[in-house]
Amino acid sequence: MYSADTPVLPPGKLVEQTLAWLTSFTGSSAAAASHGLHIGSKRICLRFFSHCAERLILPALSHLLTEESGGSDLQVNIVDSSLTNPPEEVLSSHVSVNYAHAVEESFPVFFYQTREIKVAFCVDRTISEISIFDASARQAIVWCELRSAARRIPIERICSPLRILLSWFFQSEDxxxxxxxxxxxxxxxxxxxxxxxxxxxxxxxxxxxxxxxxxxxxxxxxxxxxxxxxxxxxxxxxxxxxxxxxxxxxxxxxxxxxxxxxxxxxxxxxxxxxxxxxxxxxxxxxxxxxxxxxxxxxxxxxxxxxxxxxxxxxxxxxxxxxxxxxxxxxxxxxxxxxxxxxxxxxxxxxxxxxxxxxxxxxxxxxxxx
Amino acid sequence: MYAVRRWIMNTNQSYKLFNKKILSETVNGETLIVNLEVGHYFTLQGIGSFIWQLLLHGLSVEKISALIVNQGNCDTRRVASDIDAFIAELVQEKLIRPCAQPANAFIEQIDESVLGGFSPDGSYMKPAFQKFTDMEALLLADPIHEFTDQTIEPVQ
CATH class of the missing domain: 3.40.50 (Rossmann fold)
Structure with a gap:
């Protein structure tokens, strides 16, 4: 079920491949909406590929929105289940955790890391989220499940979105x-x-x-x-x-x-x-x-x-x-x-x-x- | 005939943290230990914190006993017995485990601030820890299965 023989990609590659996979669904690498936020003295750019995810994630962070232009310290690409399935096939080439198995077994958090890349699979029964963080590329991808017929979205996802990702990013920032x-x-x-x-x-x-x-x-x-x-x-x-x-x-x-x-x-x-x-x-x-x-x-x-x-x-x-x-x-x-x-x-x-x-x-x- | 089972401490034995899911920090002679696997955490004061730090420095039980006896006016046999029992509890809680290799630590290497594990009035007190399990539910609700590029098996 779990094996150690999967290749370890160079930093940046996983995010790059996931973005390419994402583009194959959306037909474009352009985000539906981008927002700059000042979080903890850092500038973070959230790129939403659908407005559904934007409506879910942005409100809790919206007091930190900034109109300032310029580069960002972290770019987060956010995609949701209204647009694509989880990026399993991309992840399976790199991370040897079977996402479907994680869902089946109801393991709420799988966490995988190398020196540069961190991946978390958060599975809350039928509501899931996958966070991929590449420290050296300062890029992240979040795939989130929006709503299931069986369950409401957990309040943590609404009130504290992107918590795992932000925790990772700021750990390297004192x-x-x-x-x-x-x-x-x-x-x-x-x-x-x-x-x-x-x-x-x-x-x-x-x-x-x-x-x-x-x-x-x-x-x-x-x-x-x-x-x-x-x-x-x-x-x-x-x-x-x-x-x-x-x-x-x-x-x-x-x-x-x-x-x-x-x-x-x-x-x-x-x-x-x-x-x-x-x-x-x-x-x-x-x-x-x-x-x-x-x-x-x-x-x-x-x-x-x-x-x-x-x-x-x-x-x-x-x-x-x-x-x-x-x-x-x-x-x-x-x-x-x-x-x-x-x-x-x-x-x-x-x-x-x-x-x-x-x-x-x-x-x-x-x-x- | 009854089989008598008792903990027999090898006094030359050294110990190390049970695994990477055991974290500890010591501040002002008090120690917090967190077991991230099961969500339990522990606090150690005084002599317990003192012994914990010496164990993490790789000192053998024998050396720790000798240090404590030398530090305070206490009975050698009682100290040895208390340390045996204390370490047995730490092992049982899966906070530490015996080291395969004998420790190569010297008392001189230890920060002097570590050597303050007695009660405020300097008297010897039996080492003990407080265990807290109130975070267990949080972990059960949200367990973390951690993988690295070296270890792909789920941490159990």
Whole structure:
């Protein structure tokens, strides 16, 4: 089923062949739409070969669109199932993972890499995505399945599109794509670290409601060289139905595509809530939210406590050079103050503490407020 | 007659990380270990973190015992027994495995910051780790099967 006898193509060749294959379907190498984005201080060009994929992927990133012309640091060619089948035949000449078998076995993520090329097959039952990244050519190809009769598109694909690809690209740039939320202003901000349902979204939305800039609830970029800078990647938030009434301001960012009973609702801050967004800021603290009773309290946390909150879920979300990513996160927790925020029922008080933290004020470090 | 099975530690034995899916970082004398295969992670404090770092430096159990005994006022037999049990647990968790080759490490090569594994008051405490399994579900929902040009078989 898997063999090691497949040829290893030179860097660039896989992307080149896949693009040629793609052109054979579209009849042209011209994209249906191209968009330049400023993501984490880099310029990334997204080339959509169909407007279906554009409608799926672009909204979460649209606050980072730029009209500036010029070269790009990464070009991502995006094609979807409305246009072609997965590029199996091209990949099979290089990557000895049988895509059909991956689907059949329901292995959600296959990951393959050489020194220069990384390929991920993300299979979520009947909804699939293939990402191919060529570091030396600074080119990427993403094939995504748009919709299956059996299943909805997972909310992660809508709220955090291209996450694996961006994680790969930025790993070579001293910037980490972290599993964290973030709020702040141009003078400074914080990230919320913790596993899913730890309170990252609640903290981020409480702070946004109180006037702080929103940079994300689940994935943000943080530079690890020099003064750490947080960069917003996605203008989205995910909220369970019962929490919608706690944050009425998000109603205008709700998409018409309502969530299932058990799913979260997807909220887009761009364009209707764009004034609430903050694109980048210096990182003042790493905050671990903890759901608690009573008044909100802040307590200093050791770097290993912060690393424990930040690293496992970040690593498990991003196949690739995990050891390097862990080292970068270690550097981050050593550089930036870390604290646990015990979030009581008074969200305004919680937001007040977060505001102080964004200014670098850690004086809330006491057991009783 | 009962067969008695017990862990018999070869004190000249050295260990290394079980595989590439085991990652660890140590900050201020505390260590985080992540097992990317199963999604478990572990924290080590004090003496546990100290032993972990020495193991990764390739020191044998015997050398680690000697170092700990020399560092603090503690009973040699108790230290040896504790280390045996601790390493057995690390092996059982598939975090480390014995090295085929004897270690060629010298204590002099170790960063002095490593030698601080005792409790804050300097007393000896039995090594232990905390294990966290709350990420297991995430990995089960989204397992990563990794391939490289050297290893094409799925990582199990």
């Amino acid at each position: 910037i980490c794509l972290l599993h964290a939320g973030a709020v702040g202003s141009s003078s400074g901000g914080i990230i919320f670290a913790g596993k899913s349902r730890a309170g990252k979204t609640t903290c981020a939305l409480s702070a946004a409601q109180a006037g702080l800039g929103y940079a994300g609830d689940d994935s943000v970029l943080v530079s690890t060289s020099g003064l750490p800078i947080v960069y917003s990647v996605y203008n989205t938030a995910r909220l369970v139905r019962e929490d919608l009434c706690r944050f009425p301001f998000v109603q205008s960012g709700l998409t018409g595509d309502t969530a299932n009973e058990d799913d979260k609702h997807q909220i887009f801050f761009y364009p209707k809530l764009k004034n609430m967004l903050c694109h980048q800021f210096p990182l003042r603290a790493i905050v671990i939210p903890v759901v608690a009773d009573g008044r909100s309290q802040l307590k200093k946390a050791g770097p290993i406590t912060a690393l424990k909150a930040l690293a496992p879920s970040t690593l498990l979300h991003a196949p690739g050079d995990s050891a390097d990513l862990l080292k970068k996160m270690r550097k981050l927790v050593e550089t930036v103050p870390c604290c646990s925020l015990f979030c009581g029922s008074d969200r305004q008080q919680t937001a007040s503490i977060i505001r102080s933290l964004c200014l670098g004020d850690l004086r809330h470090d006491c057991d009783a407020q």
